[in-house]
Amino acid sequence: MSNRTLPRLLQSPAVLLLLVWMLIPLSMTLYFSFIRYVLNNLRRPEWTTPSLSNWRGFGNYEFVLNSKDFLFAIQNSLFIVCSILFLTVSLGILIAVLINKTFPGQGIVRVLLISPFFVMPAVNAVLWINMILDPVLGLQGIAVGGINEVISGLRDAPLIGWFFSLWPELTPISFRATQTSAYAVIIMVTWQWTPFAILIFMTSLQSEDQQQKEAAILDGASNWSMFRFLTLPHLGRPIAIVVMIQAIFHLSLYAEIEIVSRGNGNKNLPYLIGEFANNNIGAASATGIFAVILANIVAIFLLRMVGKTLME
Amino acid sequence: MGRIVLEKVTKNFGDTQVIPPLDLTIEDGEFAVFVGPSGCGKSTLLRLIAGLEETTSGKVLIDDQDVTEISPSKRGLSMVFQTYALYPHMTVRKNIAFPMRMAGMSEEEQNKRINAAAESLNLTDYLDRKPGQLSGGQRQRVAIGRAIVRDPSAFLFDEPLSNLDAALRVGMRLEITEMHERMQTTMIYVTHDQVEAMTMANKIVVLQAGVIEQVGSPLELYHKPRNKFVAGFIGSPKMNLIESDEAKKHGATTIGIRPEHIAVSDSDGIWKGTVGVAEHLGSDTFIHIHGIDGCDPLTVRAAGDVSFKHGDTVYLTPDETQIHKFDDMGLRID
Numbered sequence: 001m002s003n004r005t006l007p008r009l010l011q012s013p014a015v016l017l018l019l020v021w022m023l024i025p026l027s028m029t030l031y032f033s034f035i036r037y038v039l040n041n042l043r044r045p046e047w048t049t050p051s052l053s054n055w056r057g058f059g060n061y062e063f064v065l066n067s068k069d070f071l072f073a074i075q076n077s078l079f080i081v082c083s084i085l086f087l088t089v090s091l092g093i094l095i096a097v098l099i100n101k102t103f104p105g106q107g108i109v110r111v112l113l114i115s116p117f118f119v120m121p122a123v124n125a126v127l128w129i130n131m132i133l134d135p136v137l138g139l140q141g142i143a144v145g146g147i148n149e150v151i152s153g154l155r156d157a158p159l160i161g162w163f164f165s166l167w168p169e170l171t172p173i174s175f176r177a178t179q180t181s182a183y184a185v186i187i188m189v190t191w192q193w194t195p196f197a198i199l200i201f202m203t204s205l206q207s208e209d210q211q212q213k214e215a216a217i218l219d220g221a222s223n224w225s226m227f228r229f230l231t232l233p234h235l236g237r238p239i240a241i242v243v244m245i246q247a248i249f250h251l252s253l254y255a256e257i258e259i260v261s262r263g264n265g266n267k268n269l270p271y272l273i274g275e276f277a278n279n280n281i282g283a284a285s286a287t288g289i290f291a292v293i294l295a296n297i298v299a300i301f302l303l304r305m306v307g308k309t310l311m312e
Numbered sequence: 313m314g315r316i317v318l319e320k321v322t323k324n325f326g327d328t329q330v331i332p333p334l335d336l337t338i339e340d341g342e343f344a345v346f347v348g349p350s351g352c353g354k355s356t357l358l359r360l361i362a363g364l365e366e367t368t369s370g371k372v373l374i375d376d377q378d379v380t381e382i383s384p385s386k387r388g389l390s391m392v393f394q395t396y397a398l399y400p401h402m403t404v405r406k407n408i409a410f411p412m413r414m415a416g417m418s419e420e421e422q423n424k425r426i427n428a429a430a431e432s433l434n435l436t437d438y439l440d441r442k443p444g445q446l447s448g449g450q451r452q453r454v455a456i457g458r459a460i461v462r463d464p465s466a467f468l469f470d471e472p473l474s475n476l477d478a479a480l481r482v483g484m485r486l487e488i489t490e491m492h493e494r495m496q497t498t499m500i501y502v503t504h505d506q507v508e509a510m511t512m513a514n515k516i517v518v519l520q521a522g523v524i525e526q527v528g529s530p531l532e533l534y535h536k537p538r539n540k541f542v543a544g545f546i547g548s549p550k551m552n553l554i555e556s557d558e559a560k561k562h563g564a565t566t567i568g569i570r571p572e573h574i575a576v577s578d579s580d581g582i583w584k585g586t587v588g589v590a591e592h593l594g595s596d597t598f599i600h601i602h603g604i605d606g607c608d609p610l611t612v613r614a615a616g617d618v619s620f621k622h623g624d625t626v627y628l629t630p631d632e633t634q635i636h637k638f639d640d641m642g643l644r645i646d
Contacts, residue, residue, distance in 0.1 A: 209395070209397065211393045211394075211395050211397035212397045212398075212399060212400075214364050214391075214393070214397065215391065215393060215397035215398075215399075215458075216399075216410075217364065217383075217384050217385060218362060218364075218384050218385055218389070218390065218391050218411075219385065219410050219411035219414055219458070219462070220385035220386075220411060220414040220415055221385075221410070221414050222414075225414060229399065229401075229402075229410070230399060230401075233400075233401035234400075234401070236401075
């Protein structure tokens with residue numbers, strides 16, 4: 001036995017386990033994506049068991065590509081992920097810079113800011129859509145109703161009444177509607193994930209060199225210049241990390257979409273897979289392969305970006 | 313121009329007063345060194361002048377103009393920090409350009425000044441590197457370059473050499489002194505190292521617990537220390553302070569005699585002692601001697617070729633004209 005065989009032999013169980021772990025689901029998905037496989041079909045009962053005799057070639061892929069929701073789901077996936085990323089990173093930087101200064105009650109404020117992160121996604125969605133965004137019973141409905149009442153009261157007031165009678169009556173927005181359900185998901189996920197960004201940025205800000213700032217003060221830099229030329233470059237690496245981790249998580253959003261509108265006007269690839277998987281496992285598997293490809297494209301793009309900032 | 317005057321300046325951090333009322337004048341073109349043990353308030357004093365700390369009371373004047381309430385960048389001072397405080401994401405060129413860019417100077421003028429500064433500091437080959445790719449000494453030069461291009465009325469140095477190794481420190485010390493000779497701009501330099509103070513300064517300000525113990529030229533402080541603290545602080549090895557009957561003979565509570573003003577012999581002398589440790593430096597030998605009443609060990613600086621060993625009995629003769637006398641308050645008696 002050469003001196004390399006033994007170590008390899010000892011490694012093999014772990015390597016084998018990882019391969020099995022990864023390869024079996026992937027190859028099964030690939031296999032299902034090339035056959036006709038449905039859970040329930042009275043006319044063609046033979047399709048309900050997976051078998052090579054039901055070979056469909058690229059038929060499932062064609063079916064998925066031609067289905068009306070596919071392109072929309074990809075677009076919407078990217079729209080949701082990019083919006084959440086933009087909002088969490090900018091809000092995160094803003095709030096982190098704000099609470100980096102010392103002020104009374106700092107500890108409590110920090111804990112409160114982090115707390116949304118500990119709420120489960122499904123609970124987060126139920127909370128927002130029913131208690132905050134609901135057009136009648138939620139905070140939004142109550143607030144809009146209250147404003148309308150105040151305005152209609154002021155319409156009868158002397159002197160200023162004419163001004164308020166020009167105002168239209170406000171209508172609350174229904175966030176379960178086709179046009180708005182994506183925004184509802186973006187709002188609630190941003191609420192939940194901004195704390196994550198704050199947490200990472202805050203720790204990074206605390207490691208910022210204070211003498212550099214003093215040097216900048218002497219060099220005549222304004223607060224904005226110091227933020228732009230010192231703080232922002234300093235945050236480059238944590239920003240890359242926050243973007244990468246969040247992109248991976250938000251490509252697979254599901255609970256929020258399901259709870260807000262059951263996919264009405266707001267689907268992403270995982271949700272589309274879920275819809276197909278109600279009956280058509282073949283199409284669901286083909287969509288899954290598309291999702292893997294999309295995730296890989298995004299991952300390569302992000303790794304490049306992170307790699308570049310880490311190299312500096 | 314750069315005449316800096318402190319009038320009754322005080323500084324409190326919370327309830328603790330770190331600098332009691334203090335007056336100091338630094339003339340235009342002077343190289344002033346603030347020296348003292350750590351925690352004596354020398355850095356705080358420098359930061360008060362720079363405007364990085366606000367004075368609790370009193371006035372700071374630069375060229376007869378009250379700048380106490382003026383923002384740091386408008387005081388026309390440049391500062392070099394102990395940690396260099398370079399901007400890590402910018403190249404050397406951009407680092408040096410930063411203050412000029414903030415002042416909205418024209419690109420052409422910026423480049424002219426950057427090139428001049430880089431040339432005088434031997435940085436021309438490194439202008440496109442980032443601070444992380446430079447050695448400690450080069451980083452320190454970049455920090456100085458960034459200070460020079462602003463054309464300040466005075467330079468402030470906050471322990472700029474303490475992060476460098478010994479050999480580099482000696483080199484940079486010379487470079488900074490030479491820079492002062494060439495530019496003749498006021499410089500204020502903070503250090504805890506009395507050798508740096510002695511070699512670089514025109515004027516040394518010795519501080520202890522926020523109080524100025526003495527101000528004077530290096531040789532003034534060496535020959536006429538105003539009190540026991542300055543006597544012990546200035547000079548290397550430290551002055552021997554003797555508190556015993558020997559001091560009373562001279563009509564003082566304490567007498568001080570520098571190691572270089574004691575003659576050592578193996579046959580005859582006034583004091584008798586035994587050798588503890590002899591440190592051979594080649595050029596000199598520092599001998600630590602035990603058994604002298606009121607000062608243990610007593611340090612003597614002898615020639616490099618003496619060969620006393622541990623346990624040898626030696627006889628010492630102090631140079632009577634070089635004995636410093638201090639009263640019971642620790643103040644000098646002339």
